[in-house]
Amino acid sequence: xxxxxxxxxxxxxxxxxxxxxxxxxxxxxxxxxxxxxxxxxxxxxxxxxxxxxxxxxxxxxxxxxxxxxxxxxxxxxxxxxxxxxxxxxxxxxxxxxxxxxxxxxxxxxxxxxxxxxxxxxxxxxxxxxxxxxxxxxxxxxxxxxxxxxxxxxxxxxxxxxxxxxxxxxxxxxxxxxxxxxxxxxxxxxxxxxxxxxxxxxxxxxxxxxxxxxxxxxxxxxxxxxxxxxxxxxxxxxxxxxxxxxxxxxxxxxxxxxxxxxxxxxxxxxxxxxxxxxxxxxxxxxxxxxxxxxxxxxxxxxxxxxxxxxxxxxxxxxxxxxxxxxxxxxxxxxxxxxxxxxxxxxxxxxxxxxxxxxxxxxxxxxxxxxxxxxxxxxxxxxxxxxxxxxxxxxxxxxxxxxxxxxxxxxxxxxxxxxxxxxxxxxxxxxxxxxxxxxxxxxxxxxxxxxxxxxxxxxxxxxxxxxxxxxxxxxxxxxxxxxxxxxxxxxxxxxxxxxxxxxxxxxxxxxxxxxxxxxxxxxxxxxxxxxxxxxxxxxxxxxxxxxxxxxxxxxxxxxxxxxxxxxxxxxxxxxxxxxxxxxxxxxxxxxxxxxxxxxxxxxxxxxxxxxxxxxxxxxxxxxxxxxxxxxxxxxxxxxxxxxxxxxxxxxxxxxxxxxxxxxxxxxxxxxxxxxxxxxxxxxxxxx
Numbered sequence: 001x002x003x004x005x006x007x008x009x010x011x012x013x014x015x016x017x018x019x020x021x022x023x024x025x026x027x028x029x030x031x032x033x034x035x036x037x038x039x040x041x042x043x044x045x046x047x048x049x050x051x052x053x054x055x056x057x058x059x060x061x062x063x064x065x066x067x068x069x070x071x072x073x074x075x076x077x078x079x080x081x082x083x084x085x086x087x088x089x090x091x092x093x094x095x096x097x098x099x100x101x102x103x104x105x106x107x108x109x110x111x112x113x114x115x116x117x118x119x120x121x122x123x124x125x126x127x128x129x130x131x132x133x134x135x136x137x138x139x140x141x142x143x144x145x146x147x148x149x150x151x152x153x154x155x156x157x158x159x160x161x162x163x164x165x166x167x168x169x170x171x172x173x174x175x176x177x178x179x180x181x182x183x184x185x186x187x188x189x190x191x192x193x194x195x196x197x198x199x200x201x202x203x204x205x206x207x208x209x210x211x212x213x214x215x216x217x218x219x220x221x222x223x224x225x226x227x228x229x230x231x232x233x234x235x236x237x238x239x240x241x242x243x244x245x246x247x248x249x250x251x252x253x254x255x256x257x258x259x260x261x262x263x264x265x266x267x268x269x270x271x272x273x274x275x276x277x278x279x280x281x282x283x284x285x286x287x288x289x290x291x292x293x294x295x296x297x298x299x300x301x302x303x304x305x306x307x308x309x310x311x312x313x314x315x316x317x318x319x320x321x322x323x324x325x326x327x328x329x330x331x332x333x334x335x336x337x338x339x340x341x342x343x344x345x346x347x348x349x350x351x352x353x354x355x356x357x358x359x360x361x362x363x364x365x366x367x368x369x370x371x372x373x374x375x376x377x378x379x380x381x382x383x384x385x386x387x388x389x390x391x392x393x394x395x396x397x398x399x400x401x402x403x404x405x406x407x408x409x410x411x412x413x414x415x416x417x418x419x420x421x422x423x424x425x426x427x428x429x430x431x432x433x434x435x436x437x438x439x440x441x442x443x444x445x446x447x448x449x450x451x452x453x454x455x456x457x458x459x460x461x462x463x464x465x466x467x468x469x470x471x472x473x474x475x476x477x478x479x480x481x482x483x484x485x486x487x488x489x490x491x492x493x494x495x496x497x498x499x500x501x502x503x504x505x506x507x508x509x510x511x512x513x514x515x516x517x518x519x520x521x522x523x524x525x526x527x528x529x530x531x532x533x534x535x536x537x538x539x540x541x542x543x544x545x546x547x548x549x550x551x552x553x554x555x556x557x558x559x560x561x562x563x564x565x566x567x568x569x570x571x572x573x574x575x576x577x578x579x580x581x582x583x584x585x586x587x588x589x590x591x592x593x594x595x596x597x598x599x600x601x602x603x604x605x606x607x608x609x610x611x612x613x614x615x616x617x618x619x620x621x622x623x624x625x626x627x628x629x630x631x632x633x634x635x636x637x638x639x640x641x642x643x644x645x646x647x648x649x650x651x652x653x654x655x656x657x658x659x660x661x662x663x664x665x666x667x668x669x670x671x672x673x674x675x676x677x678x679x680x681x682x683x684x685x
Contacts, residue, residue, distance in 0.1 A: 028106050030099040033500065034203045038095045040498055041207050041220055049214050050434045050491070050506045051547065058213045059098065063089045065209040065544075066102060072247060073142035075157060076112045079149050102206040103199070117191055119155055120162045124180050131163060132176070132606040138164050140602050143247070163604050170606060171321045171613050182287070190290040211505070216543035217493050218505045239301040240308060240328045242268070246293040250275070250313075255408050255461065258362030259337030263406075267326040269315055270406075270461055271533070274300075275323060276311030285311050285325070302330050316532050318594055319616045322643075338363045340381060342388040344395060345663045354670065356663040357397035359388050364410030364418070364465040381410070382417035389421065389450045399453035399666045403659065405483065409464025412492070416441050419472045421449040422479065427555050429468045430511040431492070438511075440555055453562070453673070454479030455666045457659065458523060459531065460538045463487035464510075470523045471512040477560045480570070480669065481525045482662045488540035490519030491547060506547065513557040520549040526567060527574050527665060529658050530584045534591070566672040573668050574661065583657045586627040593619055627652075 042055045055062075063086065071077050077085075085105055092098050123131075138160045139145045148154050162183060169179035204222055211218040241260015244251050250273040256263040276285035277299045288296050300308055311325050345356040361381060370378035385402075392400065409415075416428045420443045427442035456470045456479055467486050473479045490510040495502050511517050520541045540546050563570070578584050597616075603609055617639040624642055625635040631651055636642040650656060 028103050028110070028197075028199050028202050030096070030103055030203070031199070034099060034199075035096050037203075037498065037500055038099065038207055038210075041210065041503055042095065044496060044498070044503055045211065045214055045218070045505060048434060048496070048505065048507060049218065050432075050508060051214055052434075053214060055095070055210070058210075059089065059092075060086070061213045062098075062206075062209050063101075065212050066206055067105070069205050069209060070106065070109055073249065074145055074147050075116065075142065075154065075161070076109055077147065078151065078154065079147040081108075082147060099203075099206065103202060106202045106205075113194060116154075116158050117187060119158050120187060121184060123159050123162050124166070124184050127162075127166065127176075127180055129176060129606075132167055132170075132604070134163070134604050136160060136163075136604045137601040138604060140600055160604060164602055167604065167606050167609055168321055171609060172323070186287045186289060189287060193291055193295050196295075211503070212545060215491070215506050215545055215547050216540075217489075217491060218503075220498075220501060220503050222501045239297075239330055240310075241331075241333045242300075244274070244293055244297060244300075246296075249290055251288060251291065251293055251296045253315075256406070257333050258407065259339070260333045261328050261331045263362075264337075265326060265328055268310070268312060268328075271315035271538070273313040273315075274310055275313060276325075278309035278311075280307035280309070280327075285309060304331055306330050318590075318620060319613060321613060324643075338365045338381075339379075340384045340388055342392060344392070344397060345401075345660065347663060347667050349667060349671065354667045355395065355397045356666055357389075357392035357395070357400045358403060358659065358663070359385055359392075359400065360403040361385065361418075362407055364407070364412075364414040366411040366414050368411075380417075381414045382421065385418055386421060386449060393450070397452070398670050399455070400450060401455045401457055401659070401662050401666055403457045403662075404462045404466040404470060405457055405459040405655070405658075406461045407463075407466040408461065408487075409466055409489070412441070412465060412468070415465035415468045416443070419469045420446050422451075422454055422473060423476055423558075424448045426476070426557050427513050428472045430513065430515075430552060430555055431508050432511065432552060433508040438552060440513075453666055453669050455662050455669075456481045457662045458483040458486050458525065460484050460487060460533060460535050462523075463489040463540075467518040467523050468510060468512075471514075471518055474523065474526065475512050475514045476558055477562055477564055480527060480563050480665065481523060482527045482665055483525050483529055483658070484531050484535055485524055485539070486518075486522035487538075488518065488520045488522035488546075488549075490517045490540075490549075509547070511552050513555050515551045515554040517549050517551060519547055526563065527571055529574075529661055530578065530587050532587060532591075532654060534594075563669065566669060569672060570665060570668055574665050577661060577664060581657065581661075582627055582630040583652065583654060586623060587654060590623055593623070 046052075046054055067077065067082065067085065085101070088101055089098070092101055138157075148157060165183045165186070166176070166179040169182055170176060174182065200222065204220065207220045211220055240262040241257035242262045243254040243257070245254040246252070252274065253262075253268060253270050253272045255270055256268070262268050274296065275289055276287050277296065278285040279302070286299065288299065300310070302308060307327055307329050309325055309327050311323050313320055313323050340359055340361045342360075343358045345358060347354045347356060364381050365379070366381070367375075367379040371380070389400070412429075419428045420426075423446075425443045425446040427440040429442075430438055430440050432438045454473065456473050458466065458470050458481060462470065462483075463486065467488075467490065470481050470486065474481045491506045492508040492510070493504050494507045495504045509517060509519060520539075522539065599612075603612070621636060621639045621642055628635050633649065633651075636645070
């Protein structure tokens with residue numbers, strides 16, 4: 001494709017604008033209520049946020065964020081245009097003039113959006129096979145690219161994006177004609193949703209750009225979003241029980257509500273990308289790539305008992321063409337769905353049959369209304385765990401694994417109460433508020449309800465209250481923390497009502513009894529175990545403008561010294577077991593291959609992409625069959641057969657393998673303590 005083609009295209013575009021329904025979009029402009037509400041939000045944040053910032057000092061950052069939110073993949077504005085926006089920003093004297101600029105930028109965005117759409121549609125109308133066999137490449141993550149300098153450069157990028165869309169659909173089994181039609185349909189759907197944009201949406205983007213400079217958990221919620229937030233907090237939302245996020249192109253699973261329909265299927269995980277949504281009574285899956293997140297949410301939400309079908313790209317997929325369809329029955333998430341559960345794992349060591357108690361706690365839940373009404377029988381996580389501990393003690397277990405994997409937190413009150421079932425008395429966590437005041441939360445009196453050996457199992461999705469419990473158990477030397485680094489959310493948010501909507505902002509920060517904040521760093525396990533995920537891409541530290549990790553003075557606390565004397569040997573024994581585990585070895589090999597074959601660019605040559613796809617499929621099949629051979633399981637003759645397999649046997653369950661290793665580590669601790677006791681008795685006898 002030559003530059004001459006682009007100049008011709010630009011020349012005819014103005015005469016093609018009749019194809020769009022631009023009149024369906026309102027004239028974007030601020031209102032007096034927007035000015036007043038902006039001032040109210042700024043005053044609230046300047047006065048009450050943990051981090052003290054005044055609006056004047058962050059205005060440049062606000063417009064940087066506003067442009068990032070509008071154009072995250074740098075496909076709309078050129079570098080010279082951005083410079084003009086910032087020069088005008090420097091001249092703006094107040095929030096009213098800032099809003100004027102924000103709306104002017106968005107109106108410019110609208111014009112450019114239509115131009116991009118028309119350019120891509122025209123290209124797709126004329127696309128030939130030769131257009132799919134070029135030497136051009138496309139940066140995989142456009143958000144990491146530099147802004148382009150001219151409109152001509154943008155037009156090349158738009159064509160490249162459409163070329164890539166067509167190639168991806170062809171690699172998924174479509175003909176060129178089918179790929180073109182699906183790409184055009186996707187673009188028309190995106191345009192239809194874009195034309196539903198209103199001035200209120202533009203205002204929300206701007207004020208949330210202000211909030212985001214204070215941190216990733218500071219958000220303005222419009223009256224409609226406030227209603228959704230209140231529904232979520234009361235756990236009465238009828239849907240799939242998942243928190244979604246968007247990068248401007250893909251809607252992804254941010255986290256799963258414990259006990260919710262999505263979590264119960266065990267088929268969808270955090271970081272999975274949703275590319276299509278279908279209803280139970282419709283054959284068609286609606287392509288949602290590029291949709292606004294609230295529109296995707298609206299499509300997924302539905303009445304209790306109905307079914308929704310999601311087409312997803314799994315987070316562990318080696319290739320974006322590898323999608324799968326799952327079906328979820330919508331339901332209301334209830335407290336009882338989040339209830340703690342127990343089991344006993346039997347481990348044979350020589351002639352001894354050990355019993356390991358396991359309590360899985362998906363959230364720190366509390367029936368707050370019943371608690372406030374002084375209902376003695378209120379439901380809570382610490383009460384349920386205490387009951388399960390009583391049952392496990394009656395079973396005479398040798399120790400306990402408390403499973404906090406994927407536990408994103410919940411009630412701070414409950415986290416404190418649960419920690420003291422194992423600690424007795426003492427401080428659990430320190431809290432610093434926006435005024436700089438520090439106070440400890442804990443129990444002055446108490447005893448260990450369970451005093452046998454303890455392992456706390458965590459992963460990258462263990463956050464907030466989970467990190468408080470794990471950190472306290474570790475700092476007190478009461479038990480072992482096993483798994484991966486945790487998420488690293490060490491802040492507390494509050495929600496204040498505004499004249500219109502609500503503002504959620506960070507008001508305080510958690511610190512361990514050792515003085516170290518859980519923010520950003522999370523909890524580092526005593527013994528690390530393999531994970532399917534690339535941990536470097538996950539966690540609080542990967543969120544834009546996450547608050548920094550810091551420390552305050554240590555507070556007095558008891559040292560149980562239950563694990564430190566045995567730590568070195570425990571690590572060595574576990575490492576040997578992990579090295580000899582077929583499943584763990586397979587996971588590490590897969591991750592290494594993925595890292596070694598990572599590409600920053602997408603090749604826009606169909607034949608090269610086919611070769612790359614075949615290479616991925618060959619590796620996946622070979623790796624899977626190698627694992628199955630070691631485990632004496634049937635192998636697959638083709639990649640297609642592997643992808644269409646039924647449920648895998650339990651021995652291929654990585655979560656279960658991690659749990660079994662945690663249980664074995666616990667028994668290692670039991671045995672080492674036993675040997676130490678025998679040695680001490682011999683010395684004194």
